[in-house]
Amino acid sequence: MDTDLNRSRTARAGGGWRSSASRTIALGAALLAAGCTFTLTPPERPAVSALPPPAAVNSATLDQYRAAVAQRIAERNPSYVLQGMPQAMLRSLVVVSFTVDRDGRVLQSAVYRTNGDDEAESTALATLRRAAPLPQPPEKLLNGRGQLELFEDWLFNDNGKFQLRELASPQAQTIN
Secondary structure, three states, rough: OOHHHHHHHHHHOOOOHHHHHHHHHHHHHHHHHHHOOOOOOOOOOOOOOOOHHHHHHHHHEEEHHHHHHHHHHHHOOOHHHHOOOOOOOOEEEEEEEEEEEEOOOEEEEEEEOOOOOOHHHHHHHHHHHOOOOOOOOOOHOOOOEEEEEEEEEEEEEEOOOEEEEEOOOOOOOOOO
């Protein structure tokens, strides 16, 4: 039924591409019969880019920026950063959402997900504030307001020290 409907629409619209191709061939034959010479030039094909698609470029750039932000947080808060392997059963996982402007200023931050550990939540937010201003984000990552929204995970051991997921070592496999 749909096929018949499409054929009917095509016929009413002037025959579609087949009709157009037939007219071109007929015109070419008429010009040849009249002794005219002509050249058919095929349409240009779009150039194939050797660059990766924009999403791939932005993804790689975003990963690099996230690593730079995590490095800045760790550098500005050395006494809170866990050195070595996180324990098998973490004390807390705090996910923080935050918005950065084009100058690296943290405009907004909030705990996005937590297990209810108030001390770990406070530490995560405080260490983010102490790291500001963060590195300037690449222009192509900014939204229409000149901002970038990010998430980072703070992984806390029982001693209150953390690693950021972006930089974290593999966790221990056994509970001591």
